[in-house]
Structure formats: C-alpha cells, structure tokens
Amino acid sequence: MPEATRSSASAPCGKGAAGSLDYQALSVRALETGLAEVPGYESWRRLDPGPQTPIDVRYAAMPVLTKQELRDGGPGWFTPRGKDVQTGLSAGDVVFAQTSGSTDDQVTIVFNVPWWEASECAAWSLNDHARRLATGSHREAVIASPRCVGPGCIPRPRPMTERIIGRHLYLNQKINPVWWTAAEIRRMADELKQWSPVLLEGDPAYLAVFARRAAELGLELFQPQLIFLTYSFPSRIYLRQIRQVFGAPIASSYGSTETGHVFMECEAGRLHQNTEQCRVDFQPWLARYGGPLRGRMLVTVFDNPWFSVLHFDIGDVARLDDRGPCPCGRSNGLTLASIDGRTKDVSFTADGRAITVDDIDAALAKVEGLNAWQLDLPSPGISRMHIMAEPAAAERTRIQVREVLESIYGSGMKYEVTVEATLQHEPSGKFRFARASFPVDHSVLWKAE
Numbered sequence: 088m089p090e091a092t093r094s095s096a097s098a099p100c101g102k103g104a105a106g107s108l109d110y111q112a113l114s115v116r117a118l119e120t121g122l123a124e125v126p127g128y129e130s131w132r133r134l135d136p137g138p139q140t141p142i143d144v145r146y147a148a149m150p151v152l153t154k155q156e157l158r159d160g161g162p163g164w165f166t167p168r169g170k171d172v173q174t175g176l177s178a179g180d181v182v183f184a185q186t187s188g189s190t191d192d193q194v195t196i197v198f199n200v201p202w203w204e205a206s207e208c209a210a211w212s213l214n215d216h217a218r219r220l221a222t223g224s225h226r227e228a229v230i231a232s233p234r235c236v237g238p239g240c241i242p243r244p245r246p247m248t249e250r251i252i253g254r255h256l257y258l259n260q261k262i263n264p265v266w267w268t269a270a271e272i273r274r275m276a277d278e279l280k281q282w283s284p285v286l287l288e289g290d291p292a293y294l295a296v297f298a299r300r301a302a303e304l305g306l307e308l309f310q311p312q313l314i315f316l317t318y319s320f321p322s323r324i325y326l327r328q329i330r331q332v333f334g335a336p337i338a339s340s341y342g343s344t345e346t347g348h349v350f351m352e353c354e355a356g357r358l359h360q361n362t363e364q365c366r367v368d369f370q371p372w373l374a375r376y377g378g379p380l381r382g383r384m385l386v387t388v389f390d391n392p393w394f395s396v397l398h399f400d401i402g403d404v405a406r407l408d409d410r411g412p413c414p415c416g417r418s419n420g421l422t423l424a425s426i427d428g429r430t431k432d433v434s435f436t437a438d439g440r441a442i443t444v445d446d447i448d449a450a451l452a453k454v455e456g457l458n459a460w461q462l463d464l465p466s467p468g469i470s471r472m473h474i475m476a477e478p479a480a481a482e483r484t485r486i487q488v489r490e491v492l493e494s495i496y497g498s499g500m501k502y503e504v505t506v507e508a509t510l511q512h513e514p515s516g517k518f519r520f521a522r523a524s525f526p527v528d529h530s531v532l533w534k535a536e
C-alpha cells in the first residue's frame with residue numbers, strides 16, 4: 088500500500104463488493120463497465136466482439152494495458168465518468184497514490200481505501216494462518232521502504248507514535264537497510280516487542296538485513312504469528328536469513344497498488360488467485376523460453392469504483408503450478424508455483440535462452456555465506472554481479488557465485504563478481520535483481536513470430 092493511505096480505522100473483514108456474482112459474471116461486469124464508462128478504454132470498444140461472445144474471447148480481443156498508458160493518461164483517465172476525482176478527494180473518499188514502481192515506472196493512481204481493504208481481506212482467506220489470525224483489527228508491524236509504505240519520509244527521525252497508522256506500526260525510516268545503525272536495529276527490535284504484532288509484513292530485502300543484524304547483535308526478537316513477504320521477489324537468500332531468527336510461518340502476498348491483492352501463498356506453499364477481487368489472464372511464454380508454464384499476467388480488477396484496471400500487464404513472470412490439486416483444497420482461479428521476478432529483469436544467454444530472477448536465485452541458493460545479490464548487465468555479453476557476503480567467507484563466496492553464473496549463462500559471457508557493502512536501491516527503495524543497461528525486447532518471450 089502506498090504512503091499514508093491506510094485507514095486509521097480498524098475495519099474488520101466483511102463481505103466484499105462481489106456479492107453473489109460469480110467469476111465469469113464479475114469478469115463481464117468489469118469489462119462492460121470499463122468500456123462503457125471509462126475514458127481510457129474508449130478506443131477499446133470497437134474491438135469488443137460483444138456480449139454474445141464468450142467472456143474469455145472478449146478479453147483476449149482486448150489490448151494490453153501498460154504502466155506507460157496509466158501514466159500517460161493521468162489519474163482521472165481511468166476513473167468512470169460518474170465519479171468526479173476532485174469531489175472524491177475533497178470528501179476523503181480517495182487519495183492520489185504513487186505506485187512503488189521499482190524503476191522509472193511510477194504511476195499516480197486514484198486510490199480508494201475501502202476497495203484496498205476488501206481486496207486484502209479476500210486475500211487473507213487464501214491462507215489458513217491468515218484466515219485465523221487476520222481479523223481486520225489485528226496489529227501488524229511493517230519493515231519496508233518508507234517510500235513504499237507508512238507515514239512518508241522526512242529528514243528527521245519520527246518517534247514511534249508518528250509511525251503508527253491505525254493497526255500498523257511502520258518500523259523502518261531508511262531508504263536502504265544497510266544504512267541502519269546498531270542503535271536503529273535495537274530500536275526496531277524494541278518497538279516490535281512493544282507493539283507485539285500478530286503479523287509482521289516485510290519487503291524481503293529489508294527483513295533479511297534486519298534478521299541478520301539482529302542475530303549478529305544477539306537480540307532476542309519478538310515472535311509474530313505470521314510473516315507476510317511482499318513488495319519484491321522473495322529471494323531464497325533472504326528467506327534463509329529471515330528463517331534464522333523468526334519461527335512463524337511465512338507467506339508471500341502478491342499484488343500491486345494498481346491491482347490490489349492478486350495472489351496469496353497458501354499454507355501448502357502455492358499461490359492462489361484472489362478470484363473474488365480480480366481476473367487474471369495468463370499469457371504463456373513461447374516454449375523455447377520456458378512456456379507454457381511460464382508466462383505473463385494480465386490483471387483485471389473487479390470492484391474498484393474509482394479506478395478501472397482492465398487487462399493490465401502487472402510486469403512479473405508467473406509460473407503455473409502443474410503438480411495437480413493443491414493439498415490445501417483451494418481450486419478457484421489460477422494456482423501458481425511461484426512468481427519468478429520482474430519481466431524487465433529477464434536476461435538472455437548468448438544462445439538465446441531466457442533467464443529469470445528465479446533461475447539465478449535458485450542456482451545461488453546453494454552458495455553459503457551469500458547474503459544478497461544484484462546482477463548488472465552493462466552491455467550484451469558482459470555481466471557484473473554485486474554480492475553481499477559474510478566477511479569470513481567473502482572470497483570463497485565470490486568464487487562460487489562466479490561459477491554459478493557461468494553455469495547459467497555459459498562461456499559466451501564475461502563475468503565480474505565483486506563483494507560490496509551495499510546493493511544499489513531504486514528511488515523507491517526497492518532493490519532490482521537484474522538490470523540491463525541496454526534495450527531488451529521482452530515481448531519476444533510471448534509473441535509468436
């Protein structure tokens with residue numbers, strides 16, 4: 088959730104706006120309302136084959152909404168005609184929210200808190216621990232970039248009271264977790280204990296540093312009952328550090344400011360679609376790049392009265408689960424094995440194979456002493472891997488990481504691996520995993536030639 092947009096009231100989970108409509112009916116309503124009432128979709132209308140056509144075919148005929156279009160259109164462009172944004176802002180029904188884009192793709196959207204909370208509540212029902220613990224009035228603590236969530240960044244440190252919004256305490260005040268001093272780690276550990284949240288929500292990159300530093304300082308941490316990982320890819324390297332100090336079950340919650348909560352990891356470790364709140368059209372990649380199990384996701388939001396999102400490319404790589412029914416028994420919508428990182432972070436080997444963030448992370452998981460990684464590709468054929476490592480094992484870790492990279496990309500690449508004191512964060516405070524400095528056309532992944 089973006090800055091300062093969490094409601095100060097404690098809103099218990101109620102019945103969502105979906106009411107008794109089923110998934111197909113909600114899909115029809117979202118499409119028809121968007122096409123009829125939203126300026127941003129006026130040009131799509133002529134492409135709609137019409138109500139006599141099956142809804143999946145109608146969606147397939149639609150263009151793909153991108154962040155670029157959301158940004159170019161401006162906030163009012165995707166608000167239905169019956170709603171006046173200025174009136175909504177004055178009445179406090181909506182706020183302008185900046186999405187926490189990882190790169191230059193920040194978008195200002197019209198953000199409606201009740202919609203977001205309904206989406207969150209529906210997602211909680213997809214994990215048994217969350218369903219049991221998350222009542223809507225439970226306490227949460229958050230460790231993530233202060234530019235993504237919380238009361239906002241100011242030059243002076245805020246006291247704890249200023250960082251409590253409703254039932255949420257925002258612990259972090261630094262854009263890069265490496266900047267935390269030992270005193271700040273202790274302060275966060277103390278506040279965590281004082282607040283005693285049921286749930287701890289974290290950006291894995293921040294939570295891992297907190298976990299590692301707290302362990303180094305010998306701090307005994309308050310134990311929440313559930314940990315939600317969100318905001319960015321849950322690297323195995325980060326999970327390893329988080330699990331060293333926290334015993335609670337960990338679940339990945341996946342979504343975005345534009346779409347609300349789209350997937351939730353169940354207690355069996357698979358990601359289930361939030362079918363009460365959104366439609367997801369999965370577009371598989373071509374077989375040579377890892378399709379049909381890997382693909383992109385086009386998300387349609389069902390019930391946001393202020394901001395219509397149709398067929399939106401959310402920008403991450405999804406991997407369908409093909410292991411049969413999930414042991415948890417949930418079967419509505421798509422079930423994913425994982426989200427494999429940002430699409431823009433996908434790179435290619437010299438012989439044209441697609442490498443996702445997850446591919447690299449899975450291979451690096453076996454390297455002991457590795458605390459974080461970030462791959463830069465300054466030009467085709469050249470890779471510069473930046474790692475953070477345990478000081479005592481830094482050189483061995485560096486050599487092993489180089490070997491892993493070579494095993495992934497092959498001999499057609501130059502490799503440089505350096506041990507760093509910090510990785511480079513985006514303006515939002517998020518950390519990208521793989522960054523190419525040259526244009527890469529990722530549409531080849533799903534476009535048939």
Ligand SMILES: [Zn+2]
Pocket residue numbers: 353354355356357359413414415416417
């Ligand atoms: Zn499940």
